[in-house]
Amino acid sequence: MTAGYELEDKVLLAVDCIIFGFDNGDLKVLLVKRDFEPEKGKWSLIGGFLKKTETLDDAARRILHTLTGMHDIYMEQLYTWSEVERDPAERTISTSFYAIIDIKQHDKELIEHHNAKWFSLSNAPKLIFDHDQMLNKAIMRLRRRTSISPIGFGLLPEKFTMKQLQKLYEAILDRKVDKRNFINKIKSMDILVKLDEKDMSSSTKGSYLFMFDQEKYDAKQTKDFYLKIS
Amino acid sequence: MTAGYELEDKVLLAVDCIIFGFDNGDLKVLLVKRDFEPEKGKWSLIGGFLKKTETLDDAARRILHTLTGMHDIYMEQLYTWSEVERDPAERTISTSFYAIIDIKQHDKELIEHHNAKWFSLSNAPKLIFDHDQMLNKAIMRLRRRTSISPIGFGLLPEKFTMKQLQKLYEAILDRKVDKRNFINKIKSMDILVKLDEKDMSSSTKGSYLFMFDQEKYDAKQTKDFYLKIS
């Protein structure tokens, strides 16, 4: 069997990862200082090149791990960018992926990787190539996702307060939501367990801690379940 | 300036187009008989390879035109497929695009291209590689899009009846919708103009013809406008 592919152009396929982090009410993005040309020394998304022996998802995981030490991050494919001059050095197509994680839970992994740094969305530096476009598209996608389906585990400590959860939504959606409506909505979703424990760190009264109920959450995920935050 | 890209793998980047067609209440997909190895003679999506000098969108348009004669079709990027063994002949990544068109308006262009053929979704043949997956993902995306935002121009004749529009939605969503709710909804969107003309071809009473109001439609498109069909 001979394939008729001999005359076709081959190109470099890059992967760029947009990692959003949530910490203390603030939505951030993880960037790295590029250590090779072109644009060496400038800030960029976490990127690298696909190898022939791996899928794009594999490549994204490998690159993320190499540049930041993080592992077990589920990333979702976002878009493939193909402007001819997007990388001035050579014709390169890039597929972008994104994920959102809890910064605290991954801080230790990151400490030794001094090239990677968290930036608040509001004061992120200008990025190389079309990475600003990628970031924007990722923000849009994240907002849409967030407003129609509950945010998963792993973004908050195992035990968290309603206030923390609300702050998370507010950070992603970039607007305030009504406390009572928010709580009612979350309750109606029935994916949280209220604990007897209280968090005393931010008030005299203390606020109840909650956990995600993995089973209920999974059950709902499979259906056409959605959440709309007022 | 030297780029540090020399050691990276290069791959073939393919483009596959999923063209949905609507004709007479039936939703179809356009397939071609492959005329090169591997899998020569089998049915596949409309595909080809990216050239170094074009974007993916350019490539999609070029390939669609080459294989079917169609032009001026706006396609939306769907997903990039990268399983290592997806094409057994050589490592190939593929970005898929989709569009939906009015079959009647493009029939003439297609007549001379005997390799391309419309198939109803319900009895499409098995496709090569991962093309069935691509098709499925495209159907899902099309349904979601359809249920949250009005379908554009170009899918129906310039003048059309409410019945035709309803059939279009029903074909895409693959379920019946209530006539009165549908009409009320469409009216509330305020993007159609009712003409004085009637279509007499399907009843003695005749049914009014409508046209899209391009300006109103564009205005709404820019907003967060959406439509939900009961």
Place this chain on the structure above:
DNA sequence: TCAAAAGTGTTTATAATACACCCATGG
């Protein structure tokens, strides 16, 4: 005159939104 498709509104249910006061406690 009747068959076949067109056209038309109202009621009900559900979901989204707006909104304000009391509670508990450590200092």
Place this chain on the structure above:
DNA sequence: CCATGGGTGTATTATAAACACTTTTGA
């Protein structure tokens, strides 16, 4: 005893869904 953040419920509005009869006219 009071300042601070925690906790709670209801009324209103908007949207979705269910539902059936009358009109027209060519054959």
